Amino acid sequence: MEKHIGDNENEIWDVYDKSRTLTGKKHIRSIPLEAGEYHLVVHICIYNSKGEILIQKRQPWKKGWPGMWDLSAAGSAVTGDDSRTAAIREVKEELGIDLDLTNENVQFTIEFSCGFDDYWIIKRDIETKELSLQYEEVEQAKWVSKEEFIEMINNGDAIPYTFIDRIFDCCK
Numbered sequence: 001m002e003k004h005i006g007d008n009e010n011e012i013w014d015v016y017d018k019s020r021t022l023t024g025k026k027h028i029r030s031i032p033l034e035a036g037e038y039h040l041v042v043h044i045c046i047y048n049s050k051g052e053i054l055i056q057k058r059q060p061w062k063k064g065w066p067g068m069w070d071l072s073a074a075g076s077a078v079t080g081d082d083s084r085t086a087a088i089r090e091v092k093e094e095l096g097i098d099l100d101l102t103n104e105n106v107q108f109t110i111e112f113s114c115g116f117d118d119y120w121i122i123k124r125d126i127e128t129k130e131l132s133l134q135y136e137e138v139e140q141a142k143w144v145s146k147e148e149f150i151e152m153i154n155n156g157d158a159i160p161y162t163f164i165d166r167i168f169d170c171c172k
Contacts, residue, residue, distance in 0.1 A: 009030035010030065011028075011078055012078060013026070013039040014027075015038070016038040016115075016116065017036065020116055029076065037114065039115045039116075040083060040086065041074065041115055042075065042083055042087045042090060042119075043071050044071070044087050044090060044099075045121050045122065045170075046073075047122070047123050048143060051145070051168075051171060052143040052144055053143070053146070053149060054126065055144055055149065055158070056072065056094065056133070056141045057138070057139040057140045059135075060139070068157065071159075072091070072122075073090045073091045075094070083106055083118045084101050087099070093137075094133070095141065096132025099122065101122070107170045108170070110163075128142060146168045150164060
């Protein structure tokens with residue numbers, strides 16, 4: 001399979017401890033983290049005034065969930081990023097949207113085996129024709145209702161987020 005820019009195995013992350021304190025260590029993405037080391041991931045969920053969520057379809061060559069529909073944007077924080085900076089960068093890279101998150105906050109965080117996954121819930125009316133999709137990572141994007149997204153999950157077309165109700169409840 002051809003390697004694409006979106007599969008940046010040399011990306012460098014800051015390392016956190018279990019309490020989400022920076023350790024001062026750096027980590028190369030392609031190497032597994034050691035026990036007790038964590039990294040930061042962000043997910044950005046963009047909703048419109050109709051209560052629909054903007055979702056993106058991952059390119060078929062992406063590692064992890066290739067060709068699946070996903071939330072609006074997501075990715076790992078790189079060295080020097082805090083959650084807000086990573087969220088702004090990921091949305092810009094993947095969708096071409098300049099987001100001002102000055103008055104926004106992380107809605108919730110899910111701790112996983114080697115990191116912290118921050119969820120940003122943003123309300124914006126954006127025309128899909130205004131998006132500039134990152135070819136390396138994103139095949140297409142569209143707005144869907146909660147019911148449509150759940151149906152896509154149930155049909156195996158979207159990443160099976162088990163807490164999708166929580167994500168939609170945050171946009172109210």
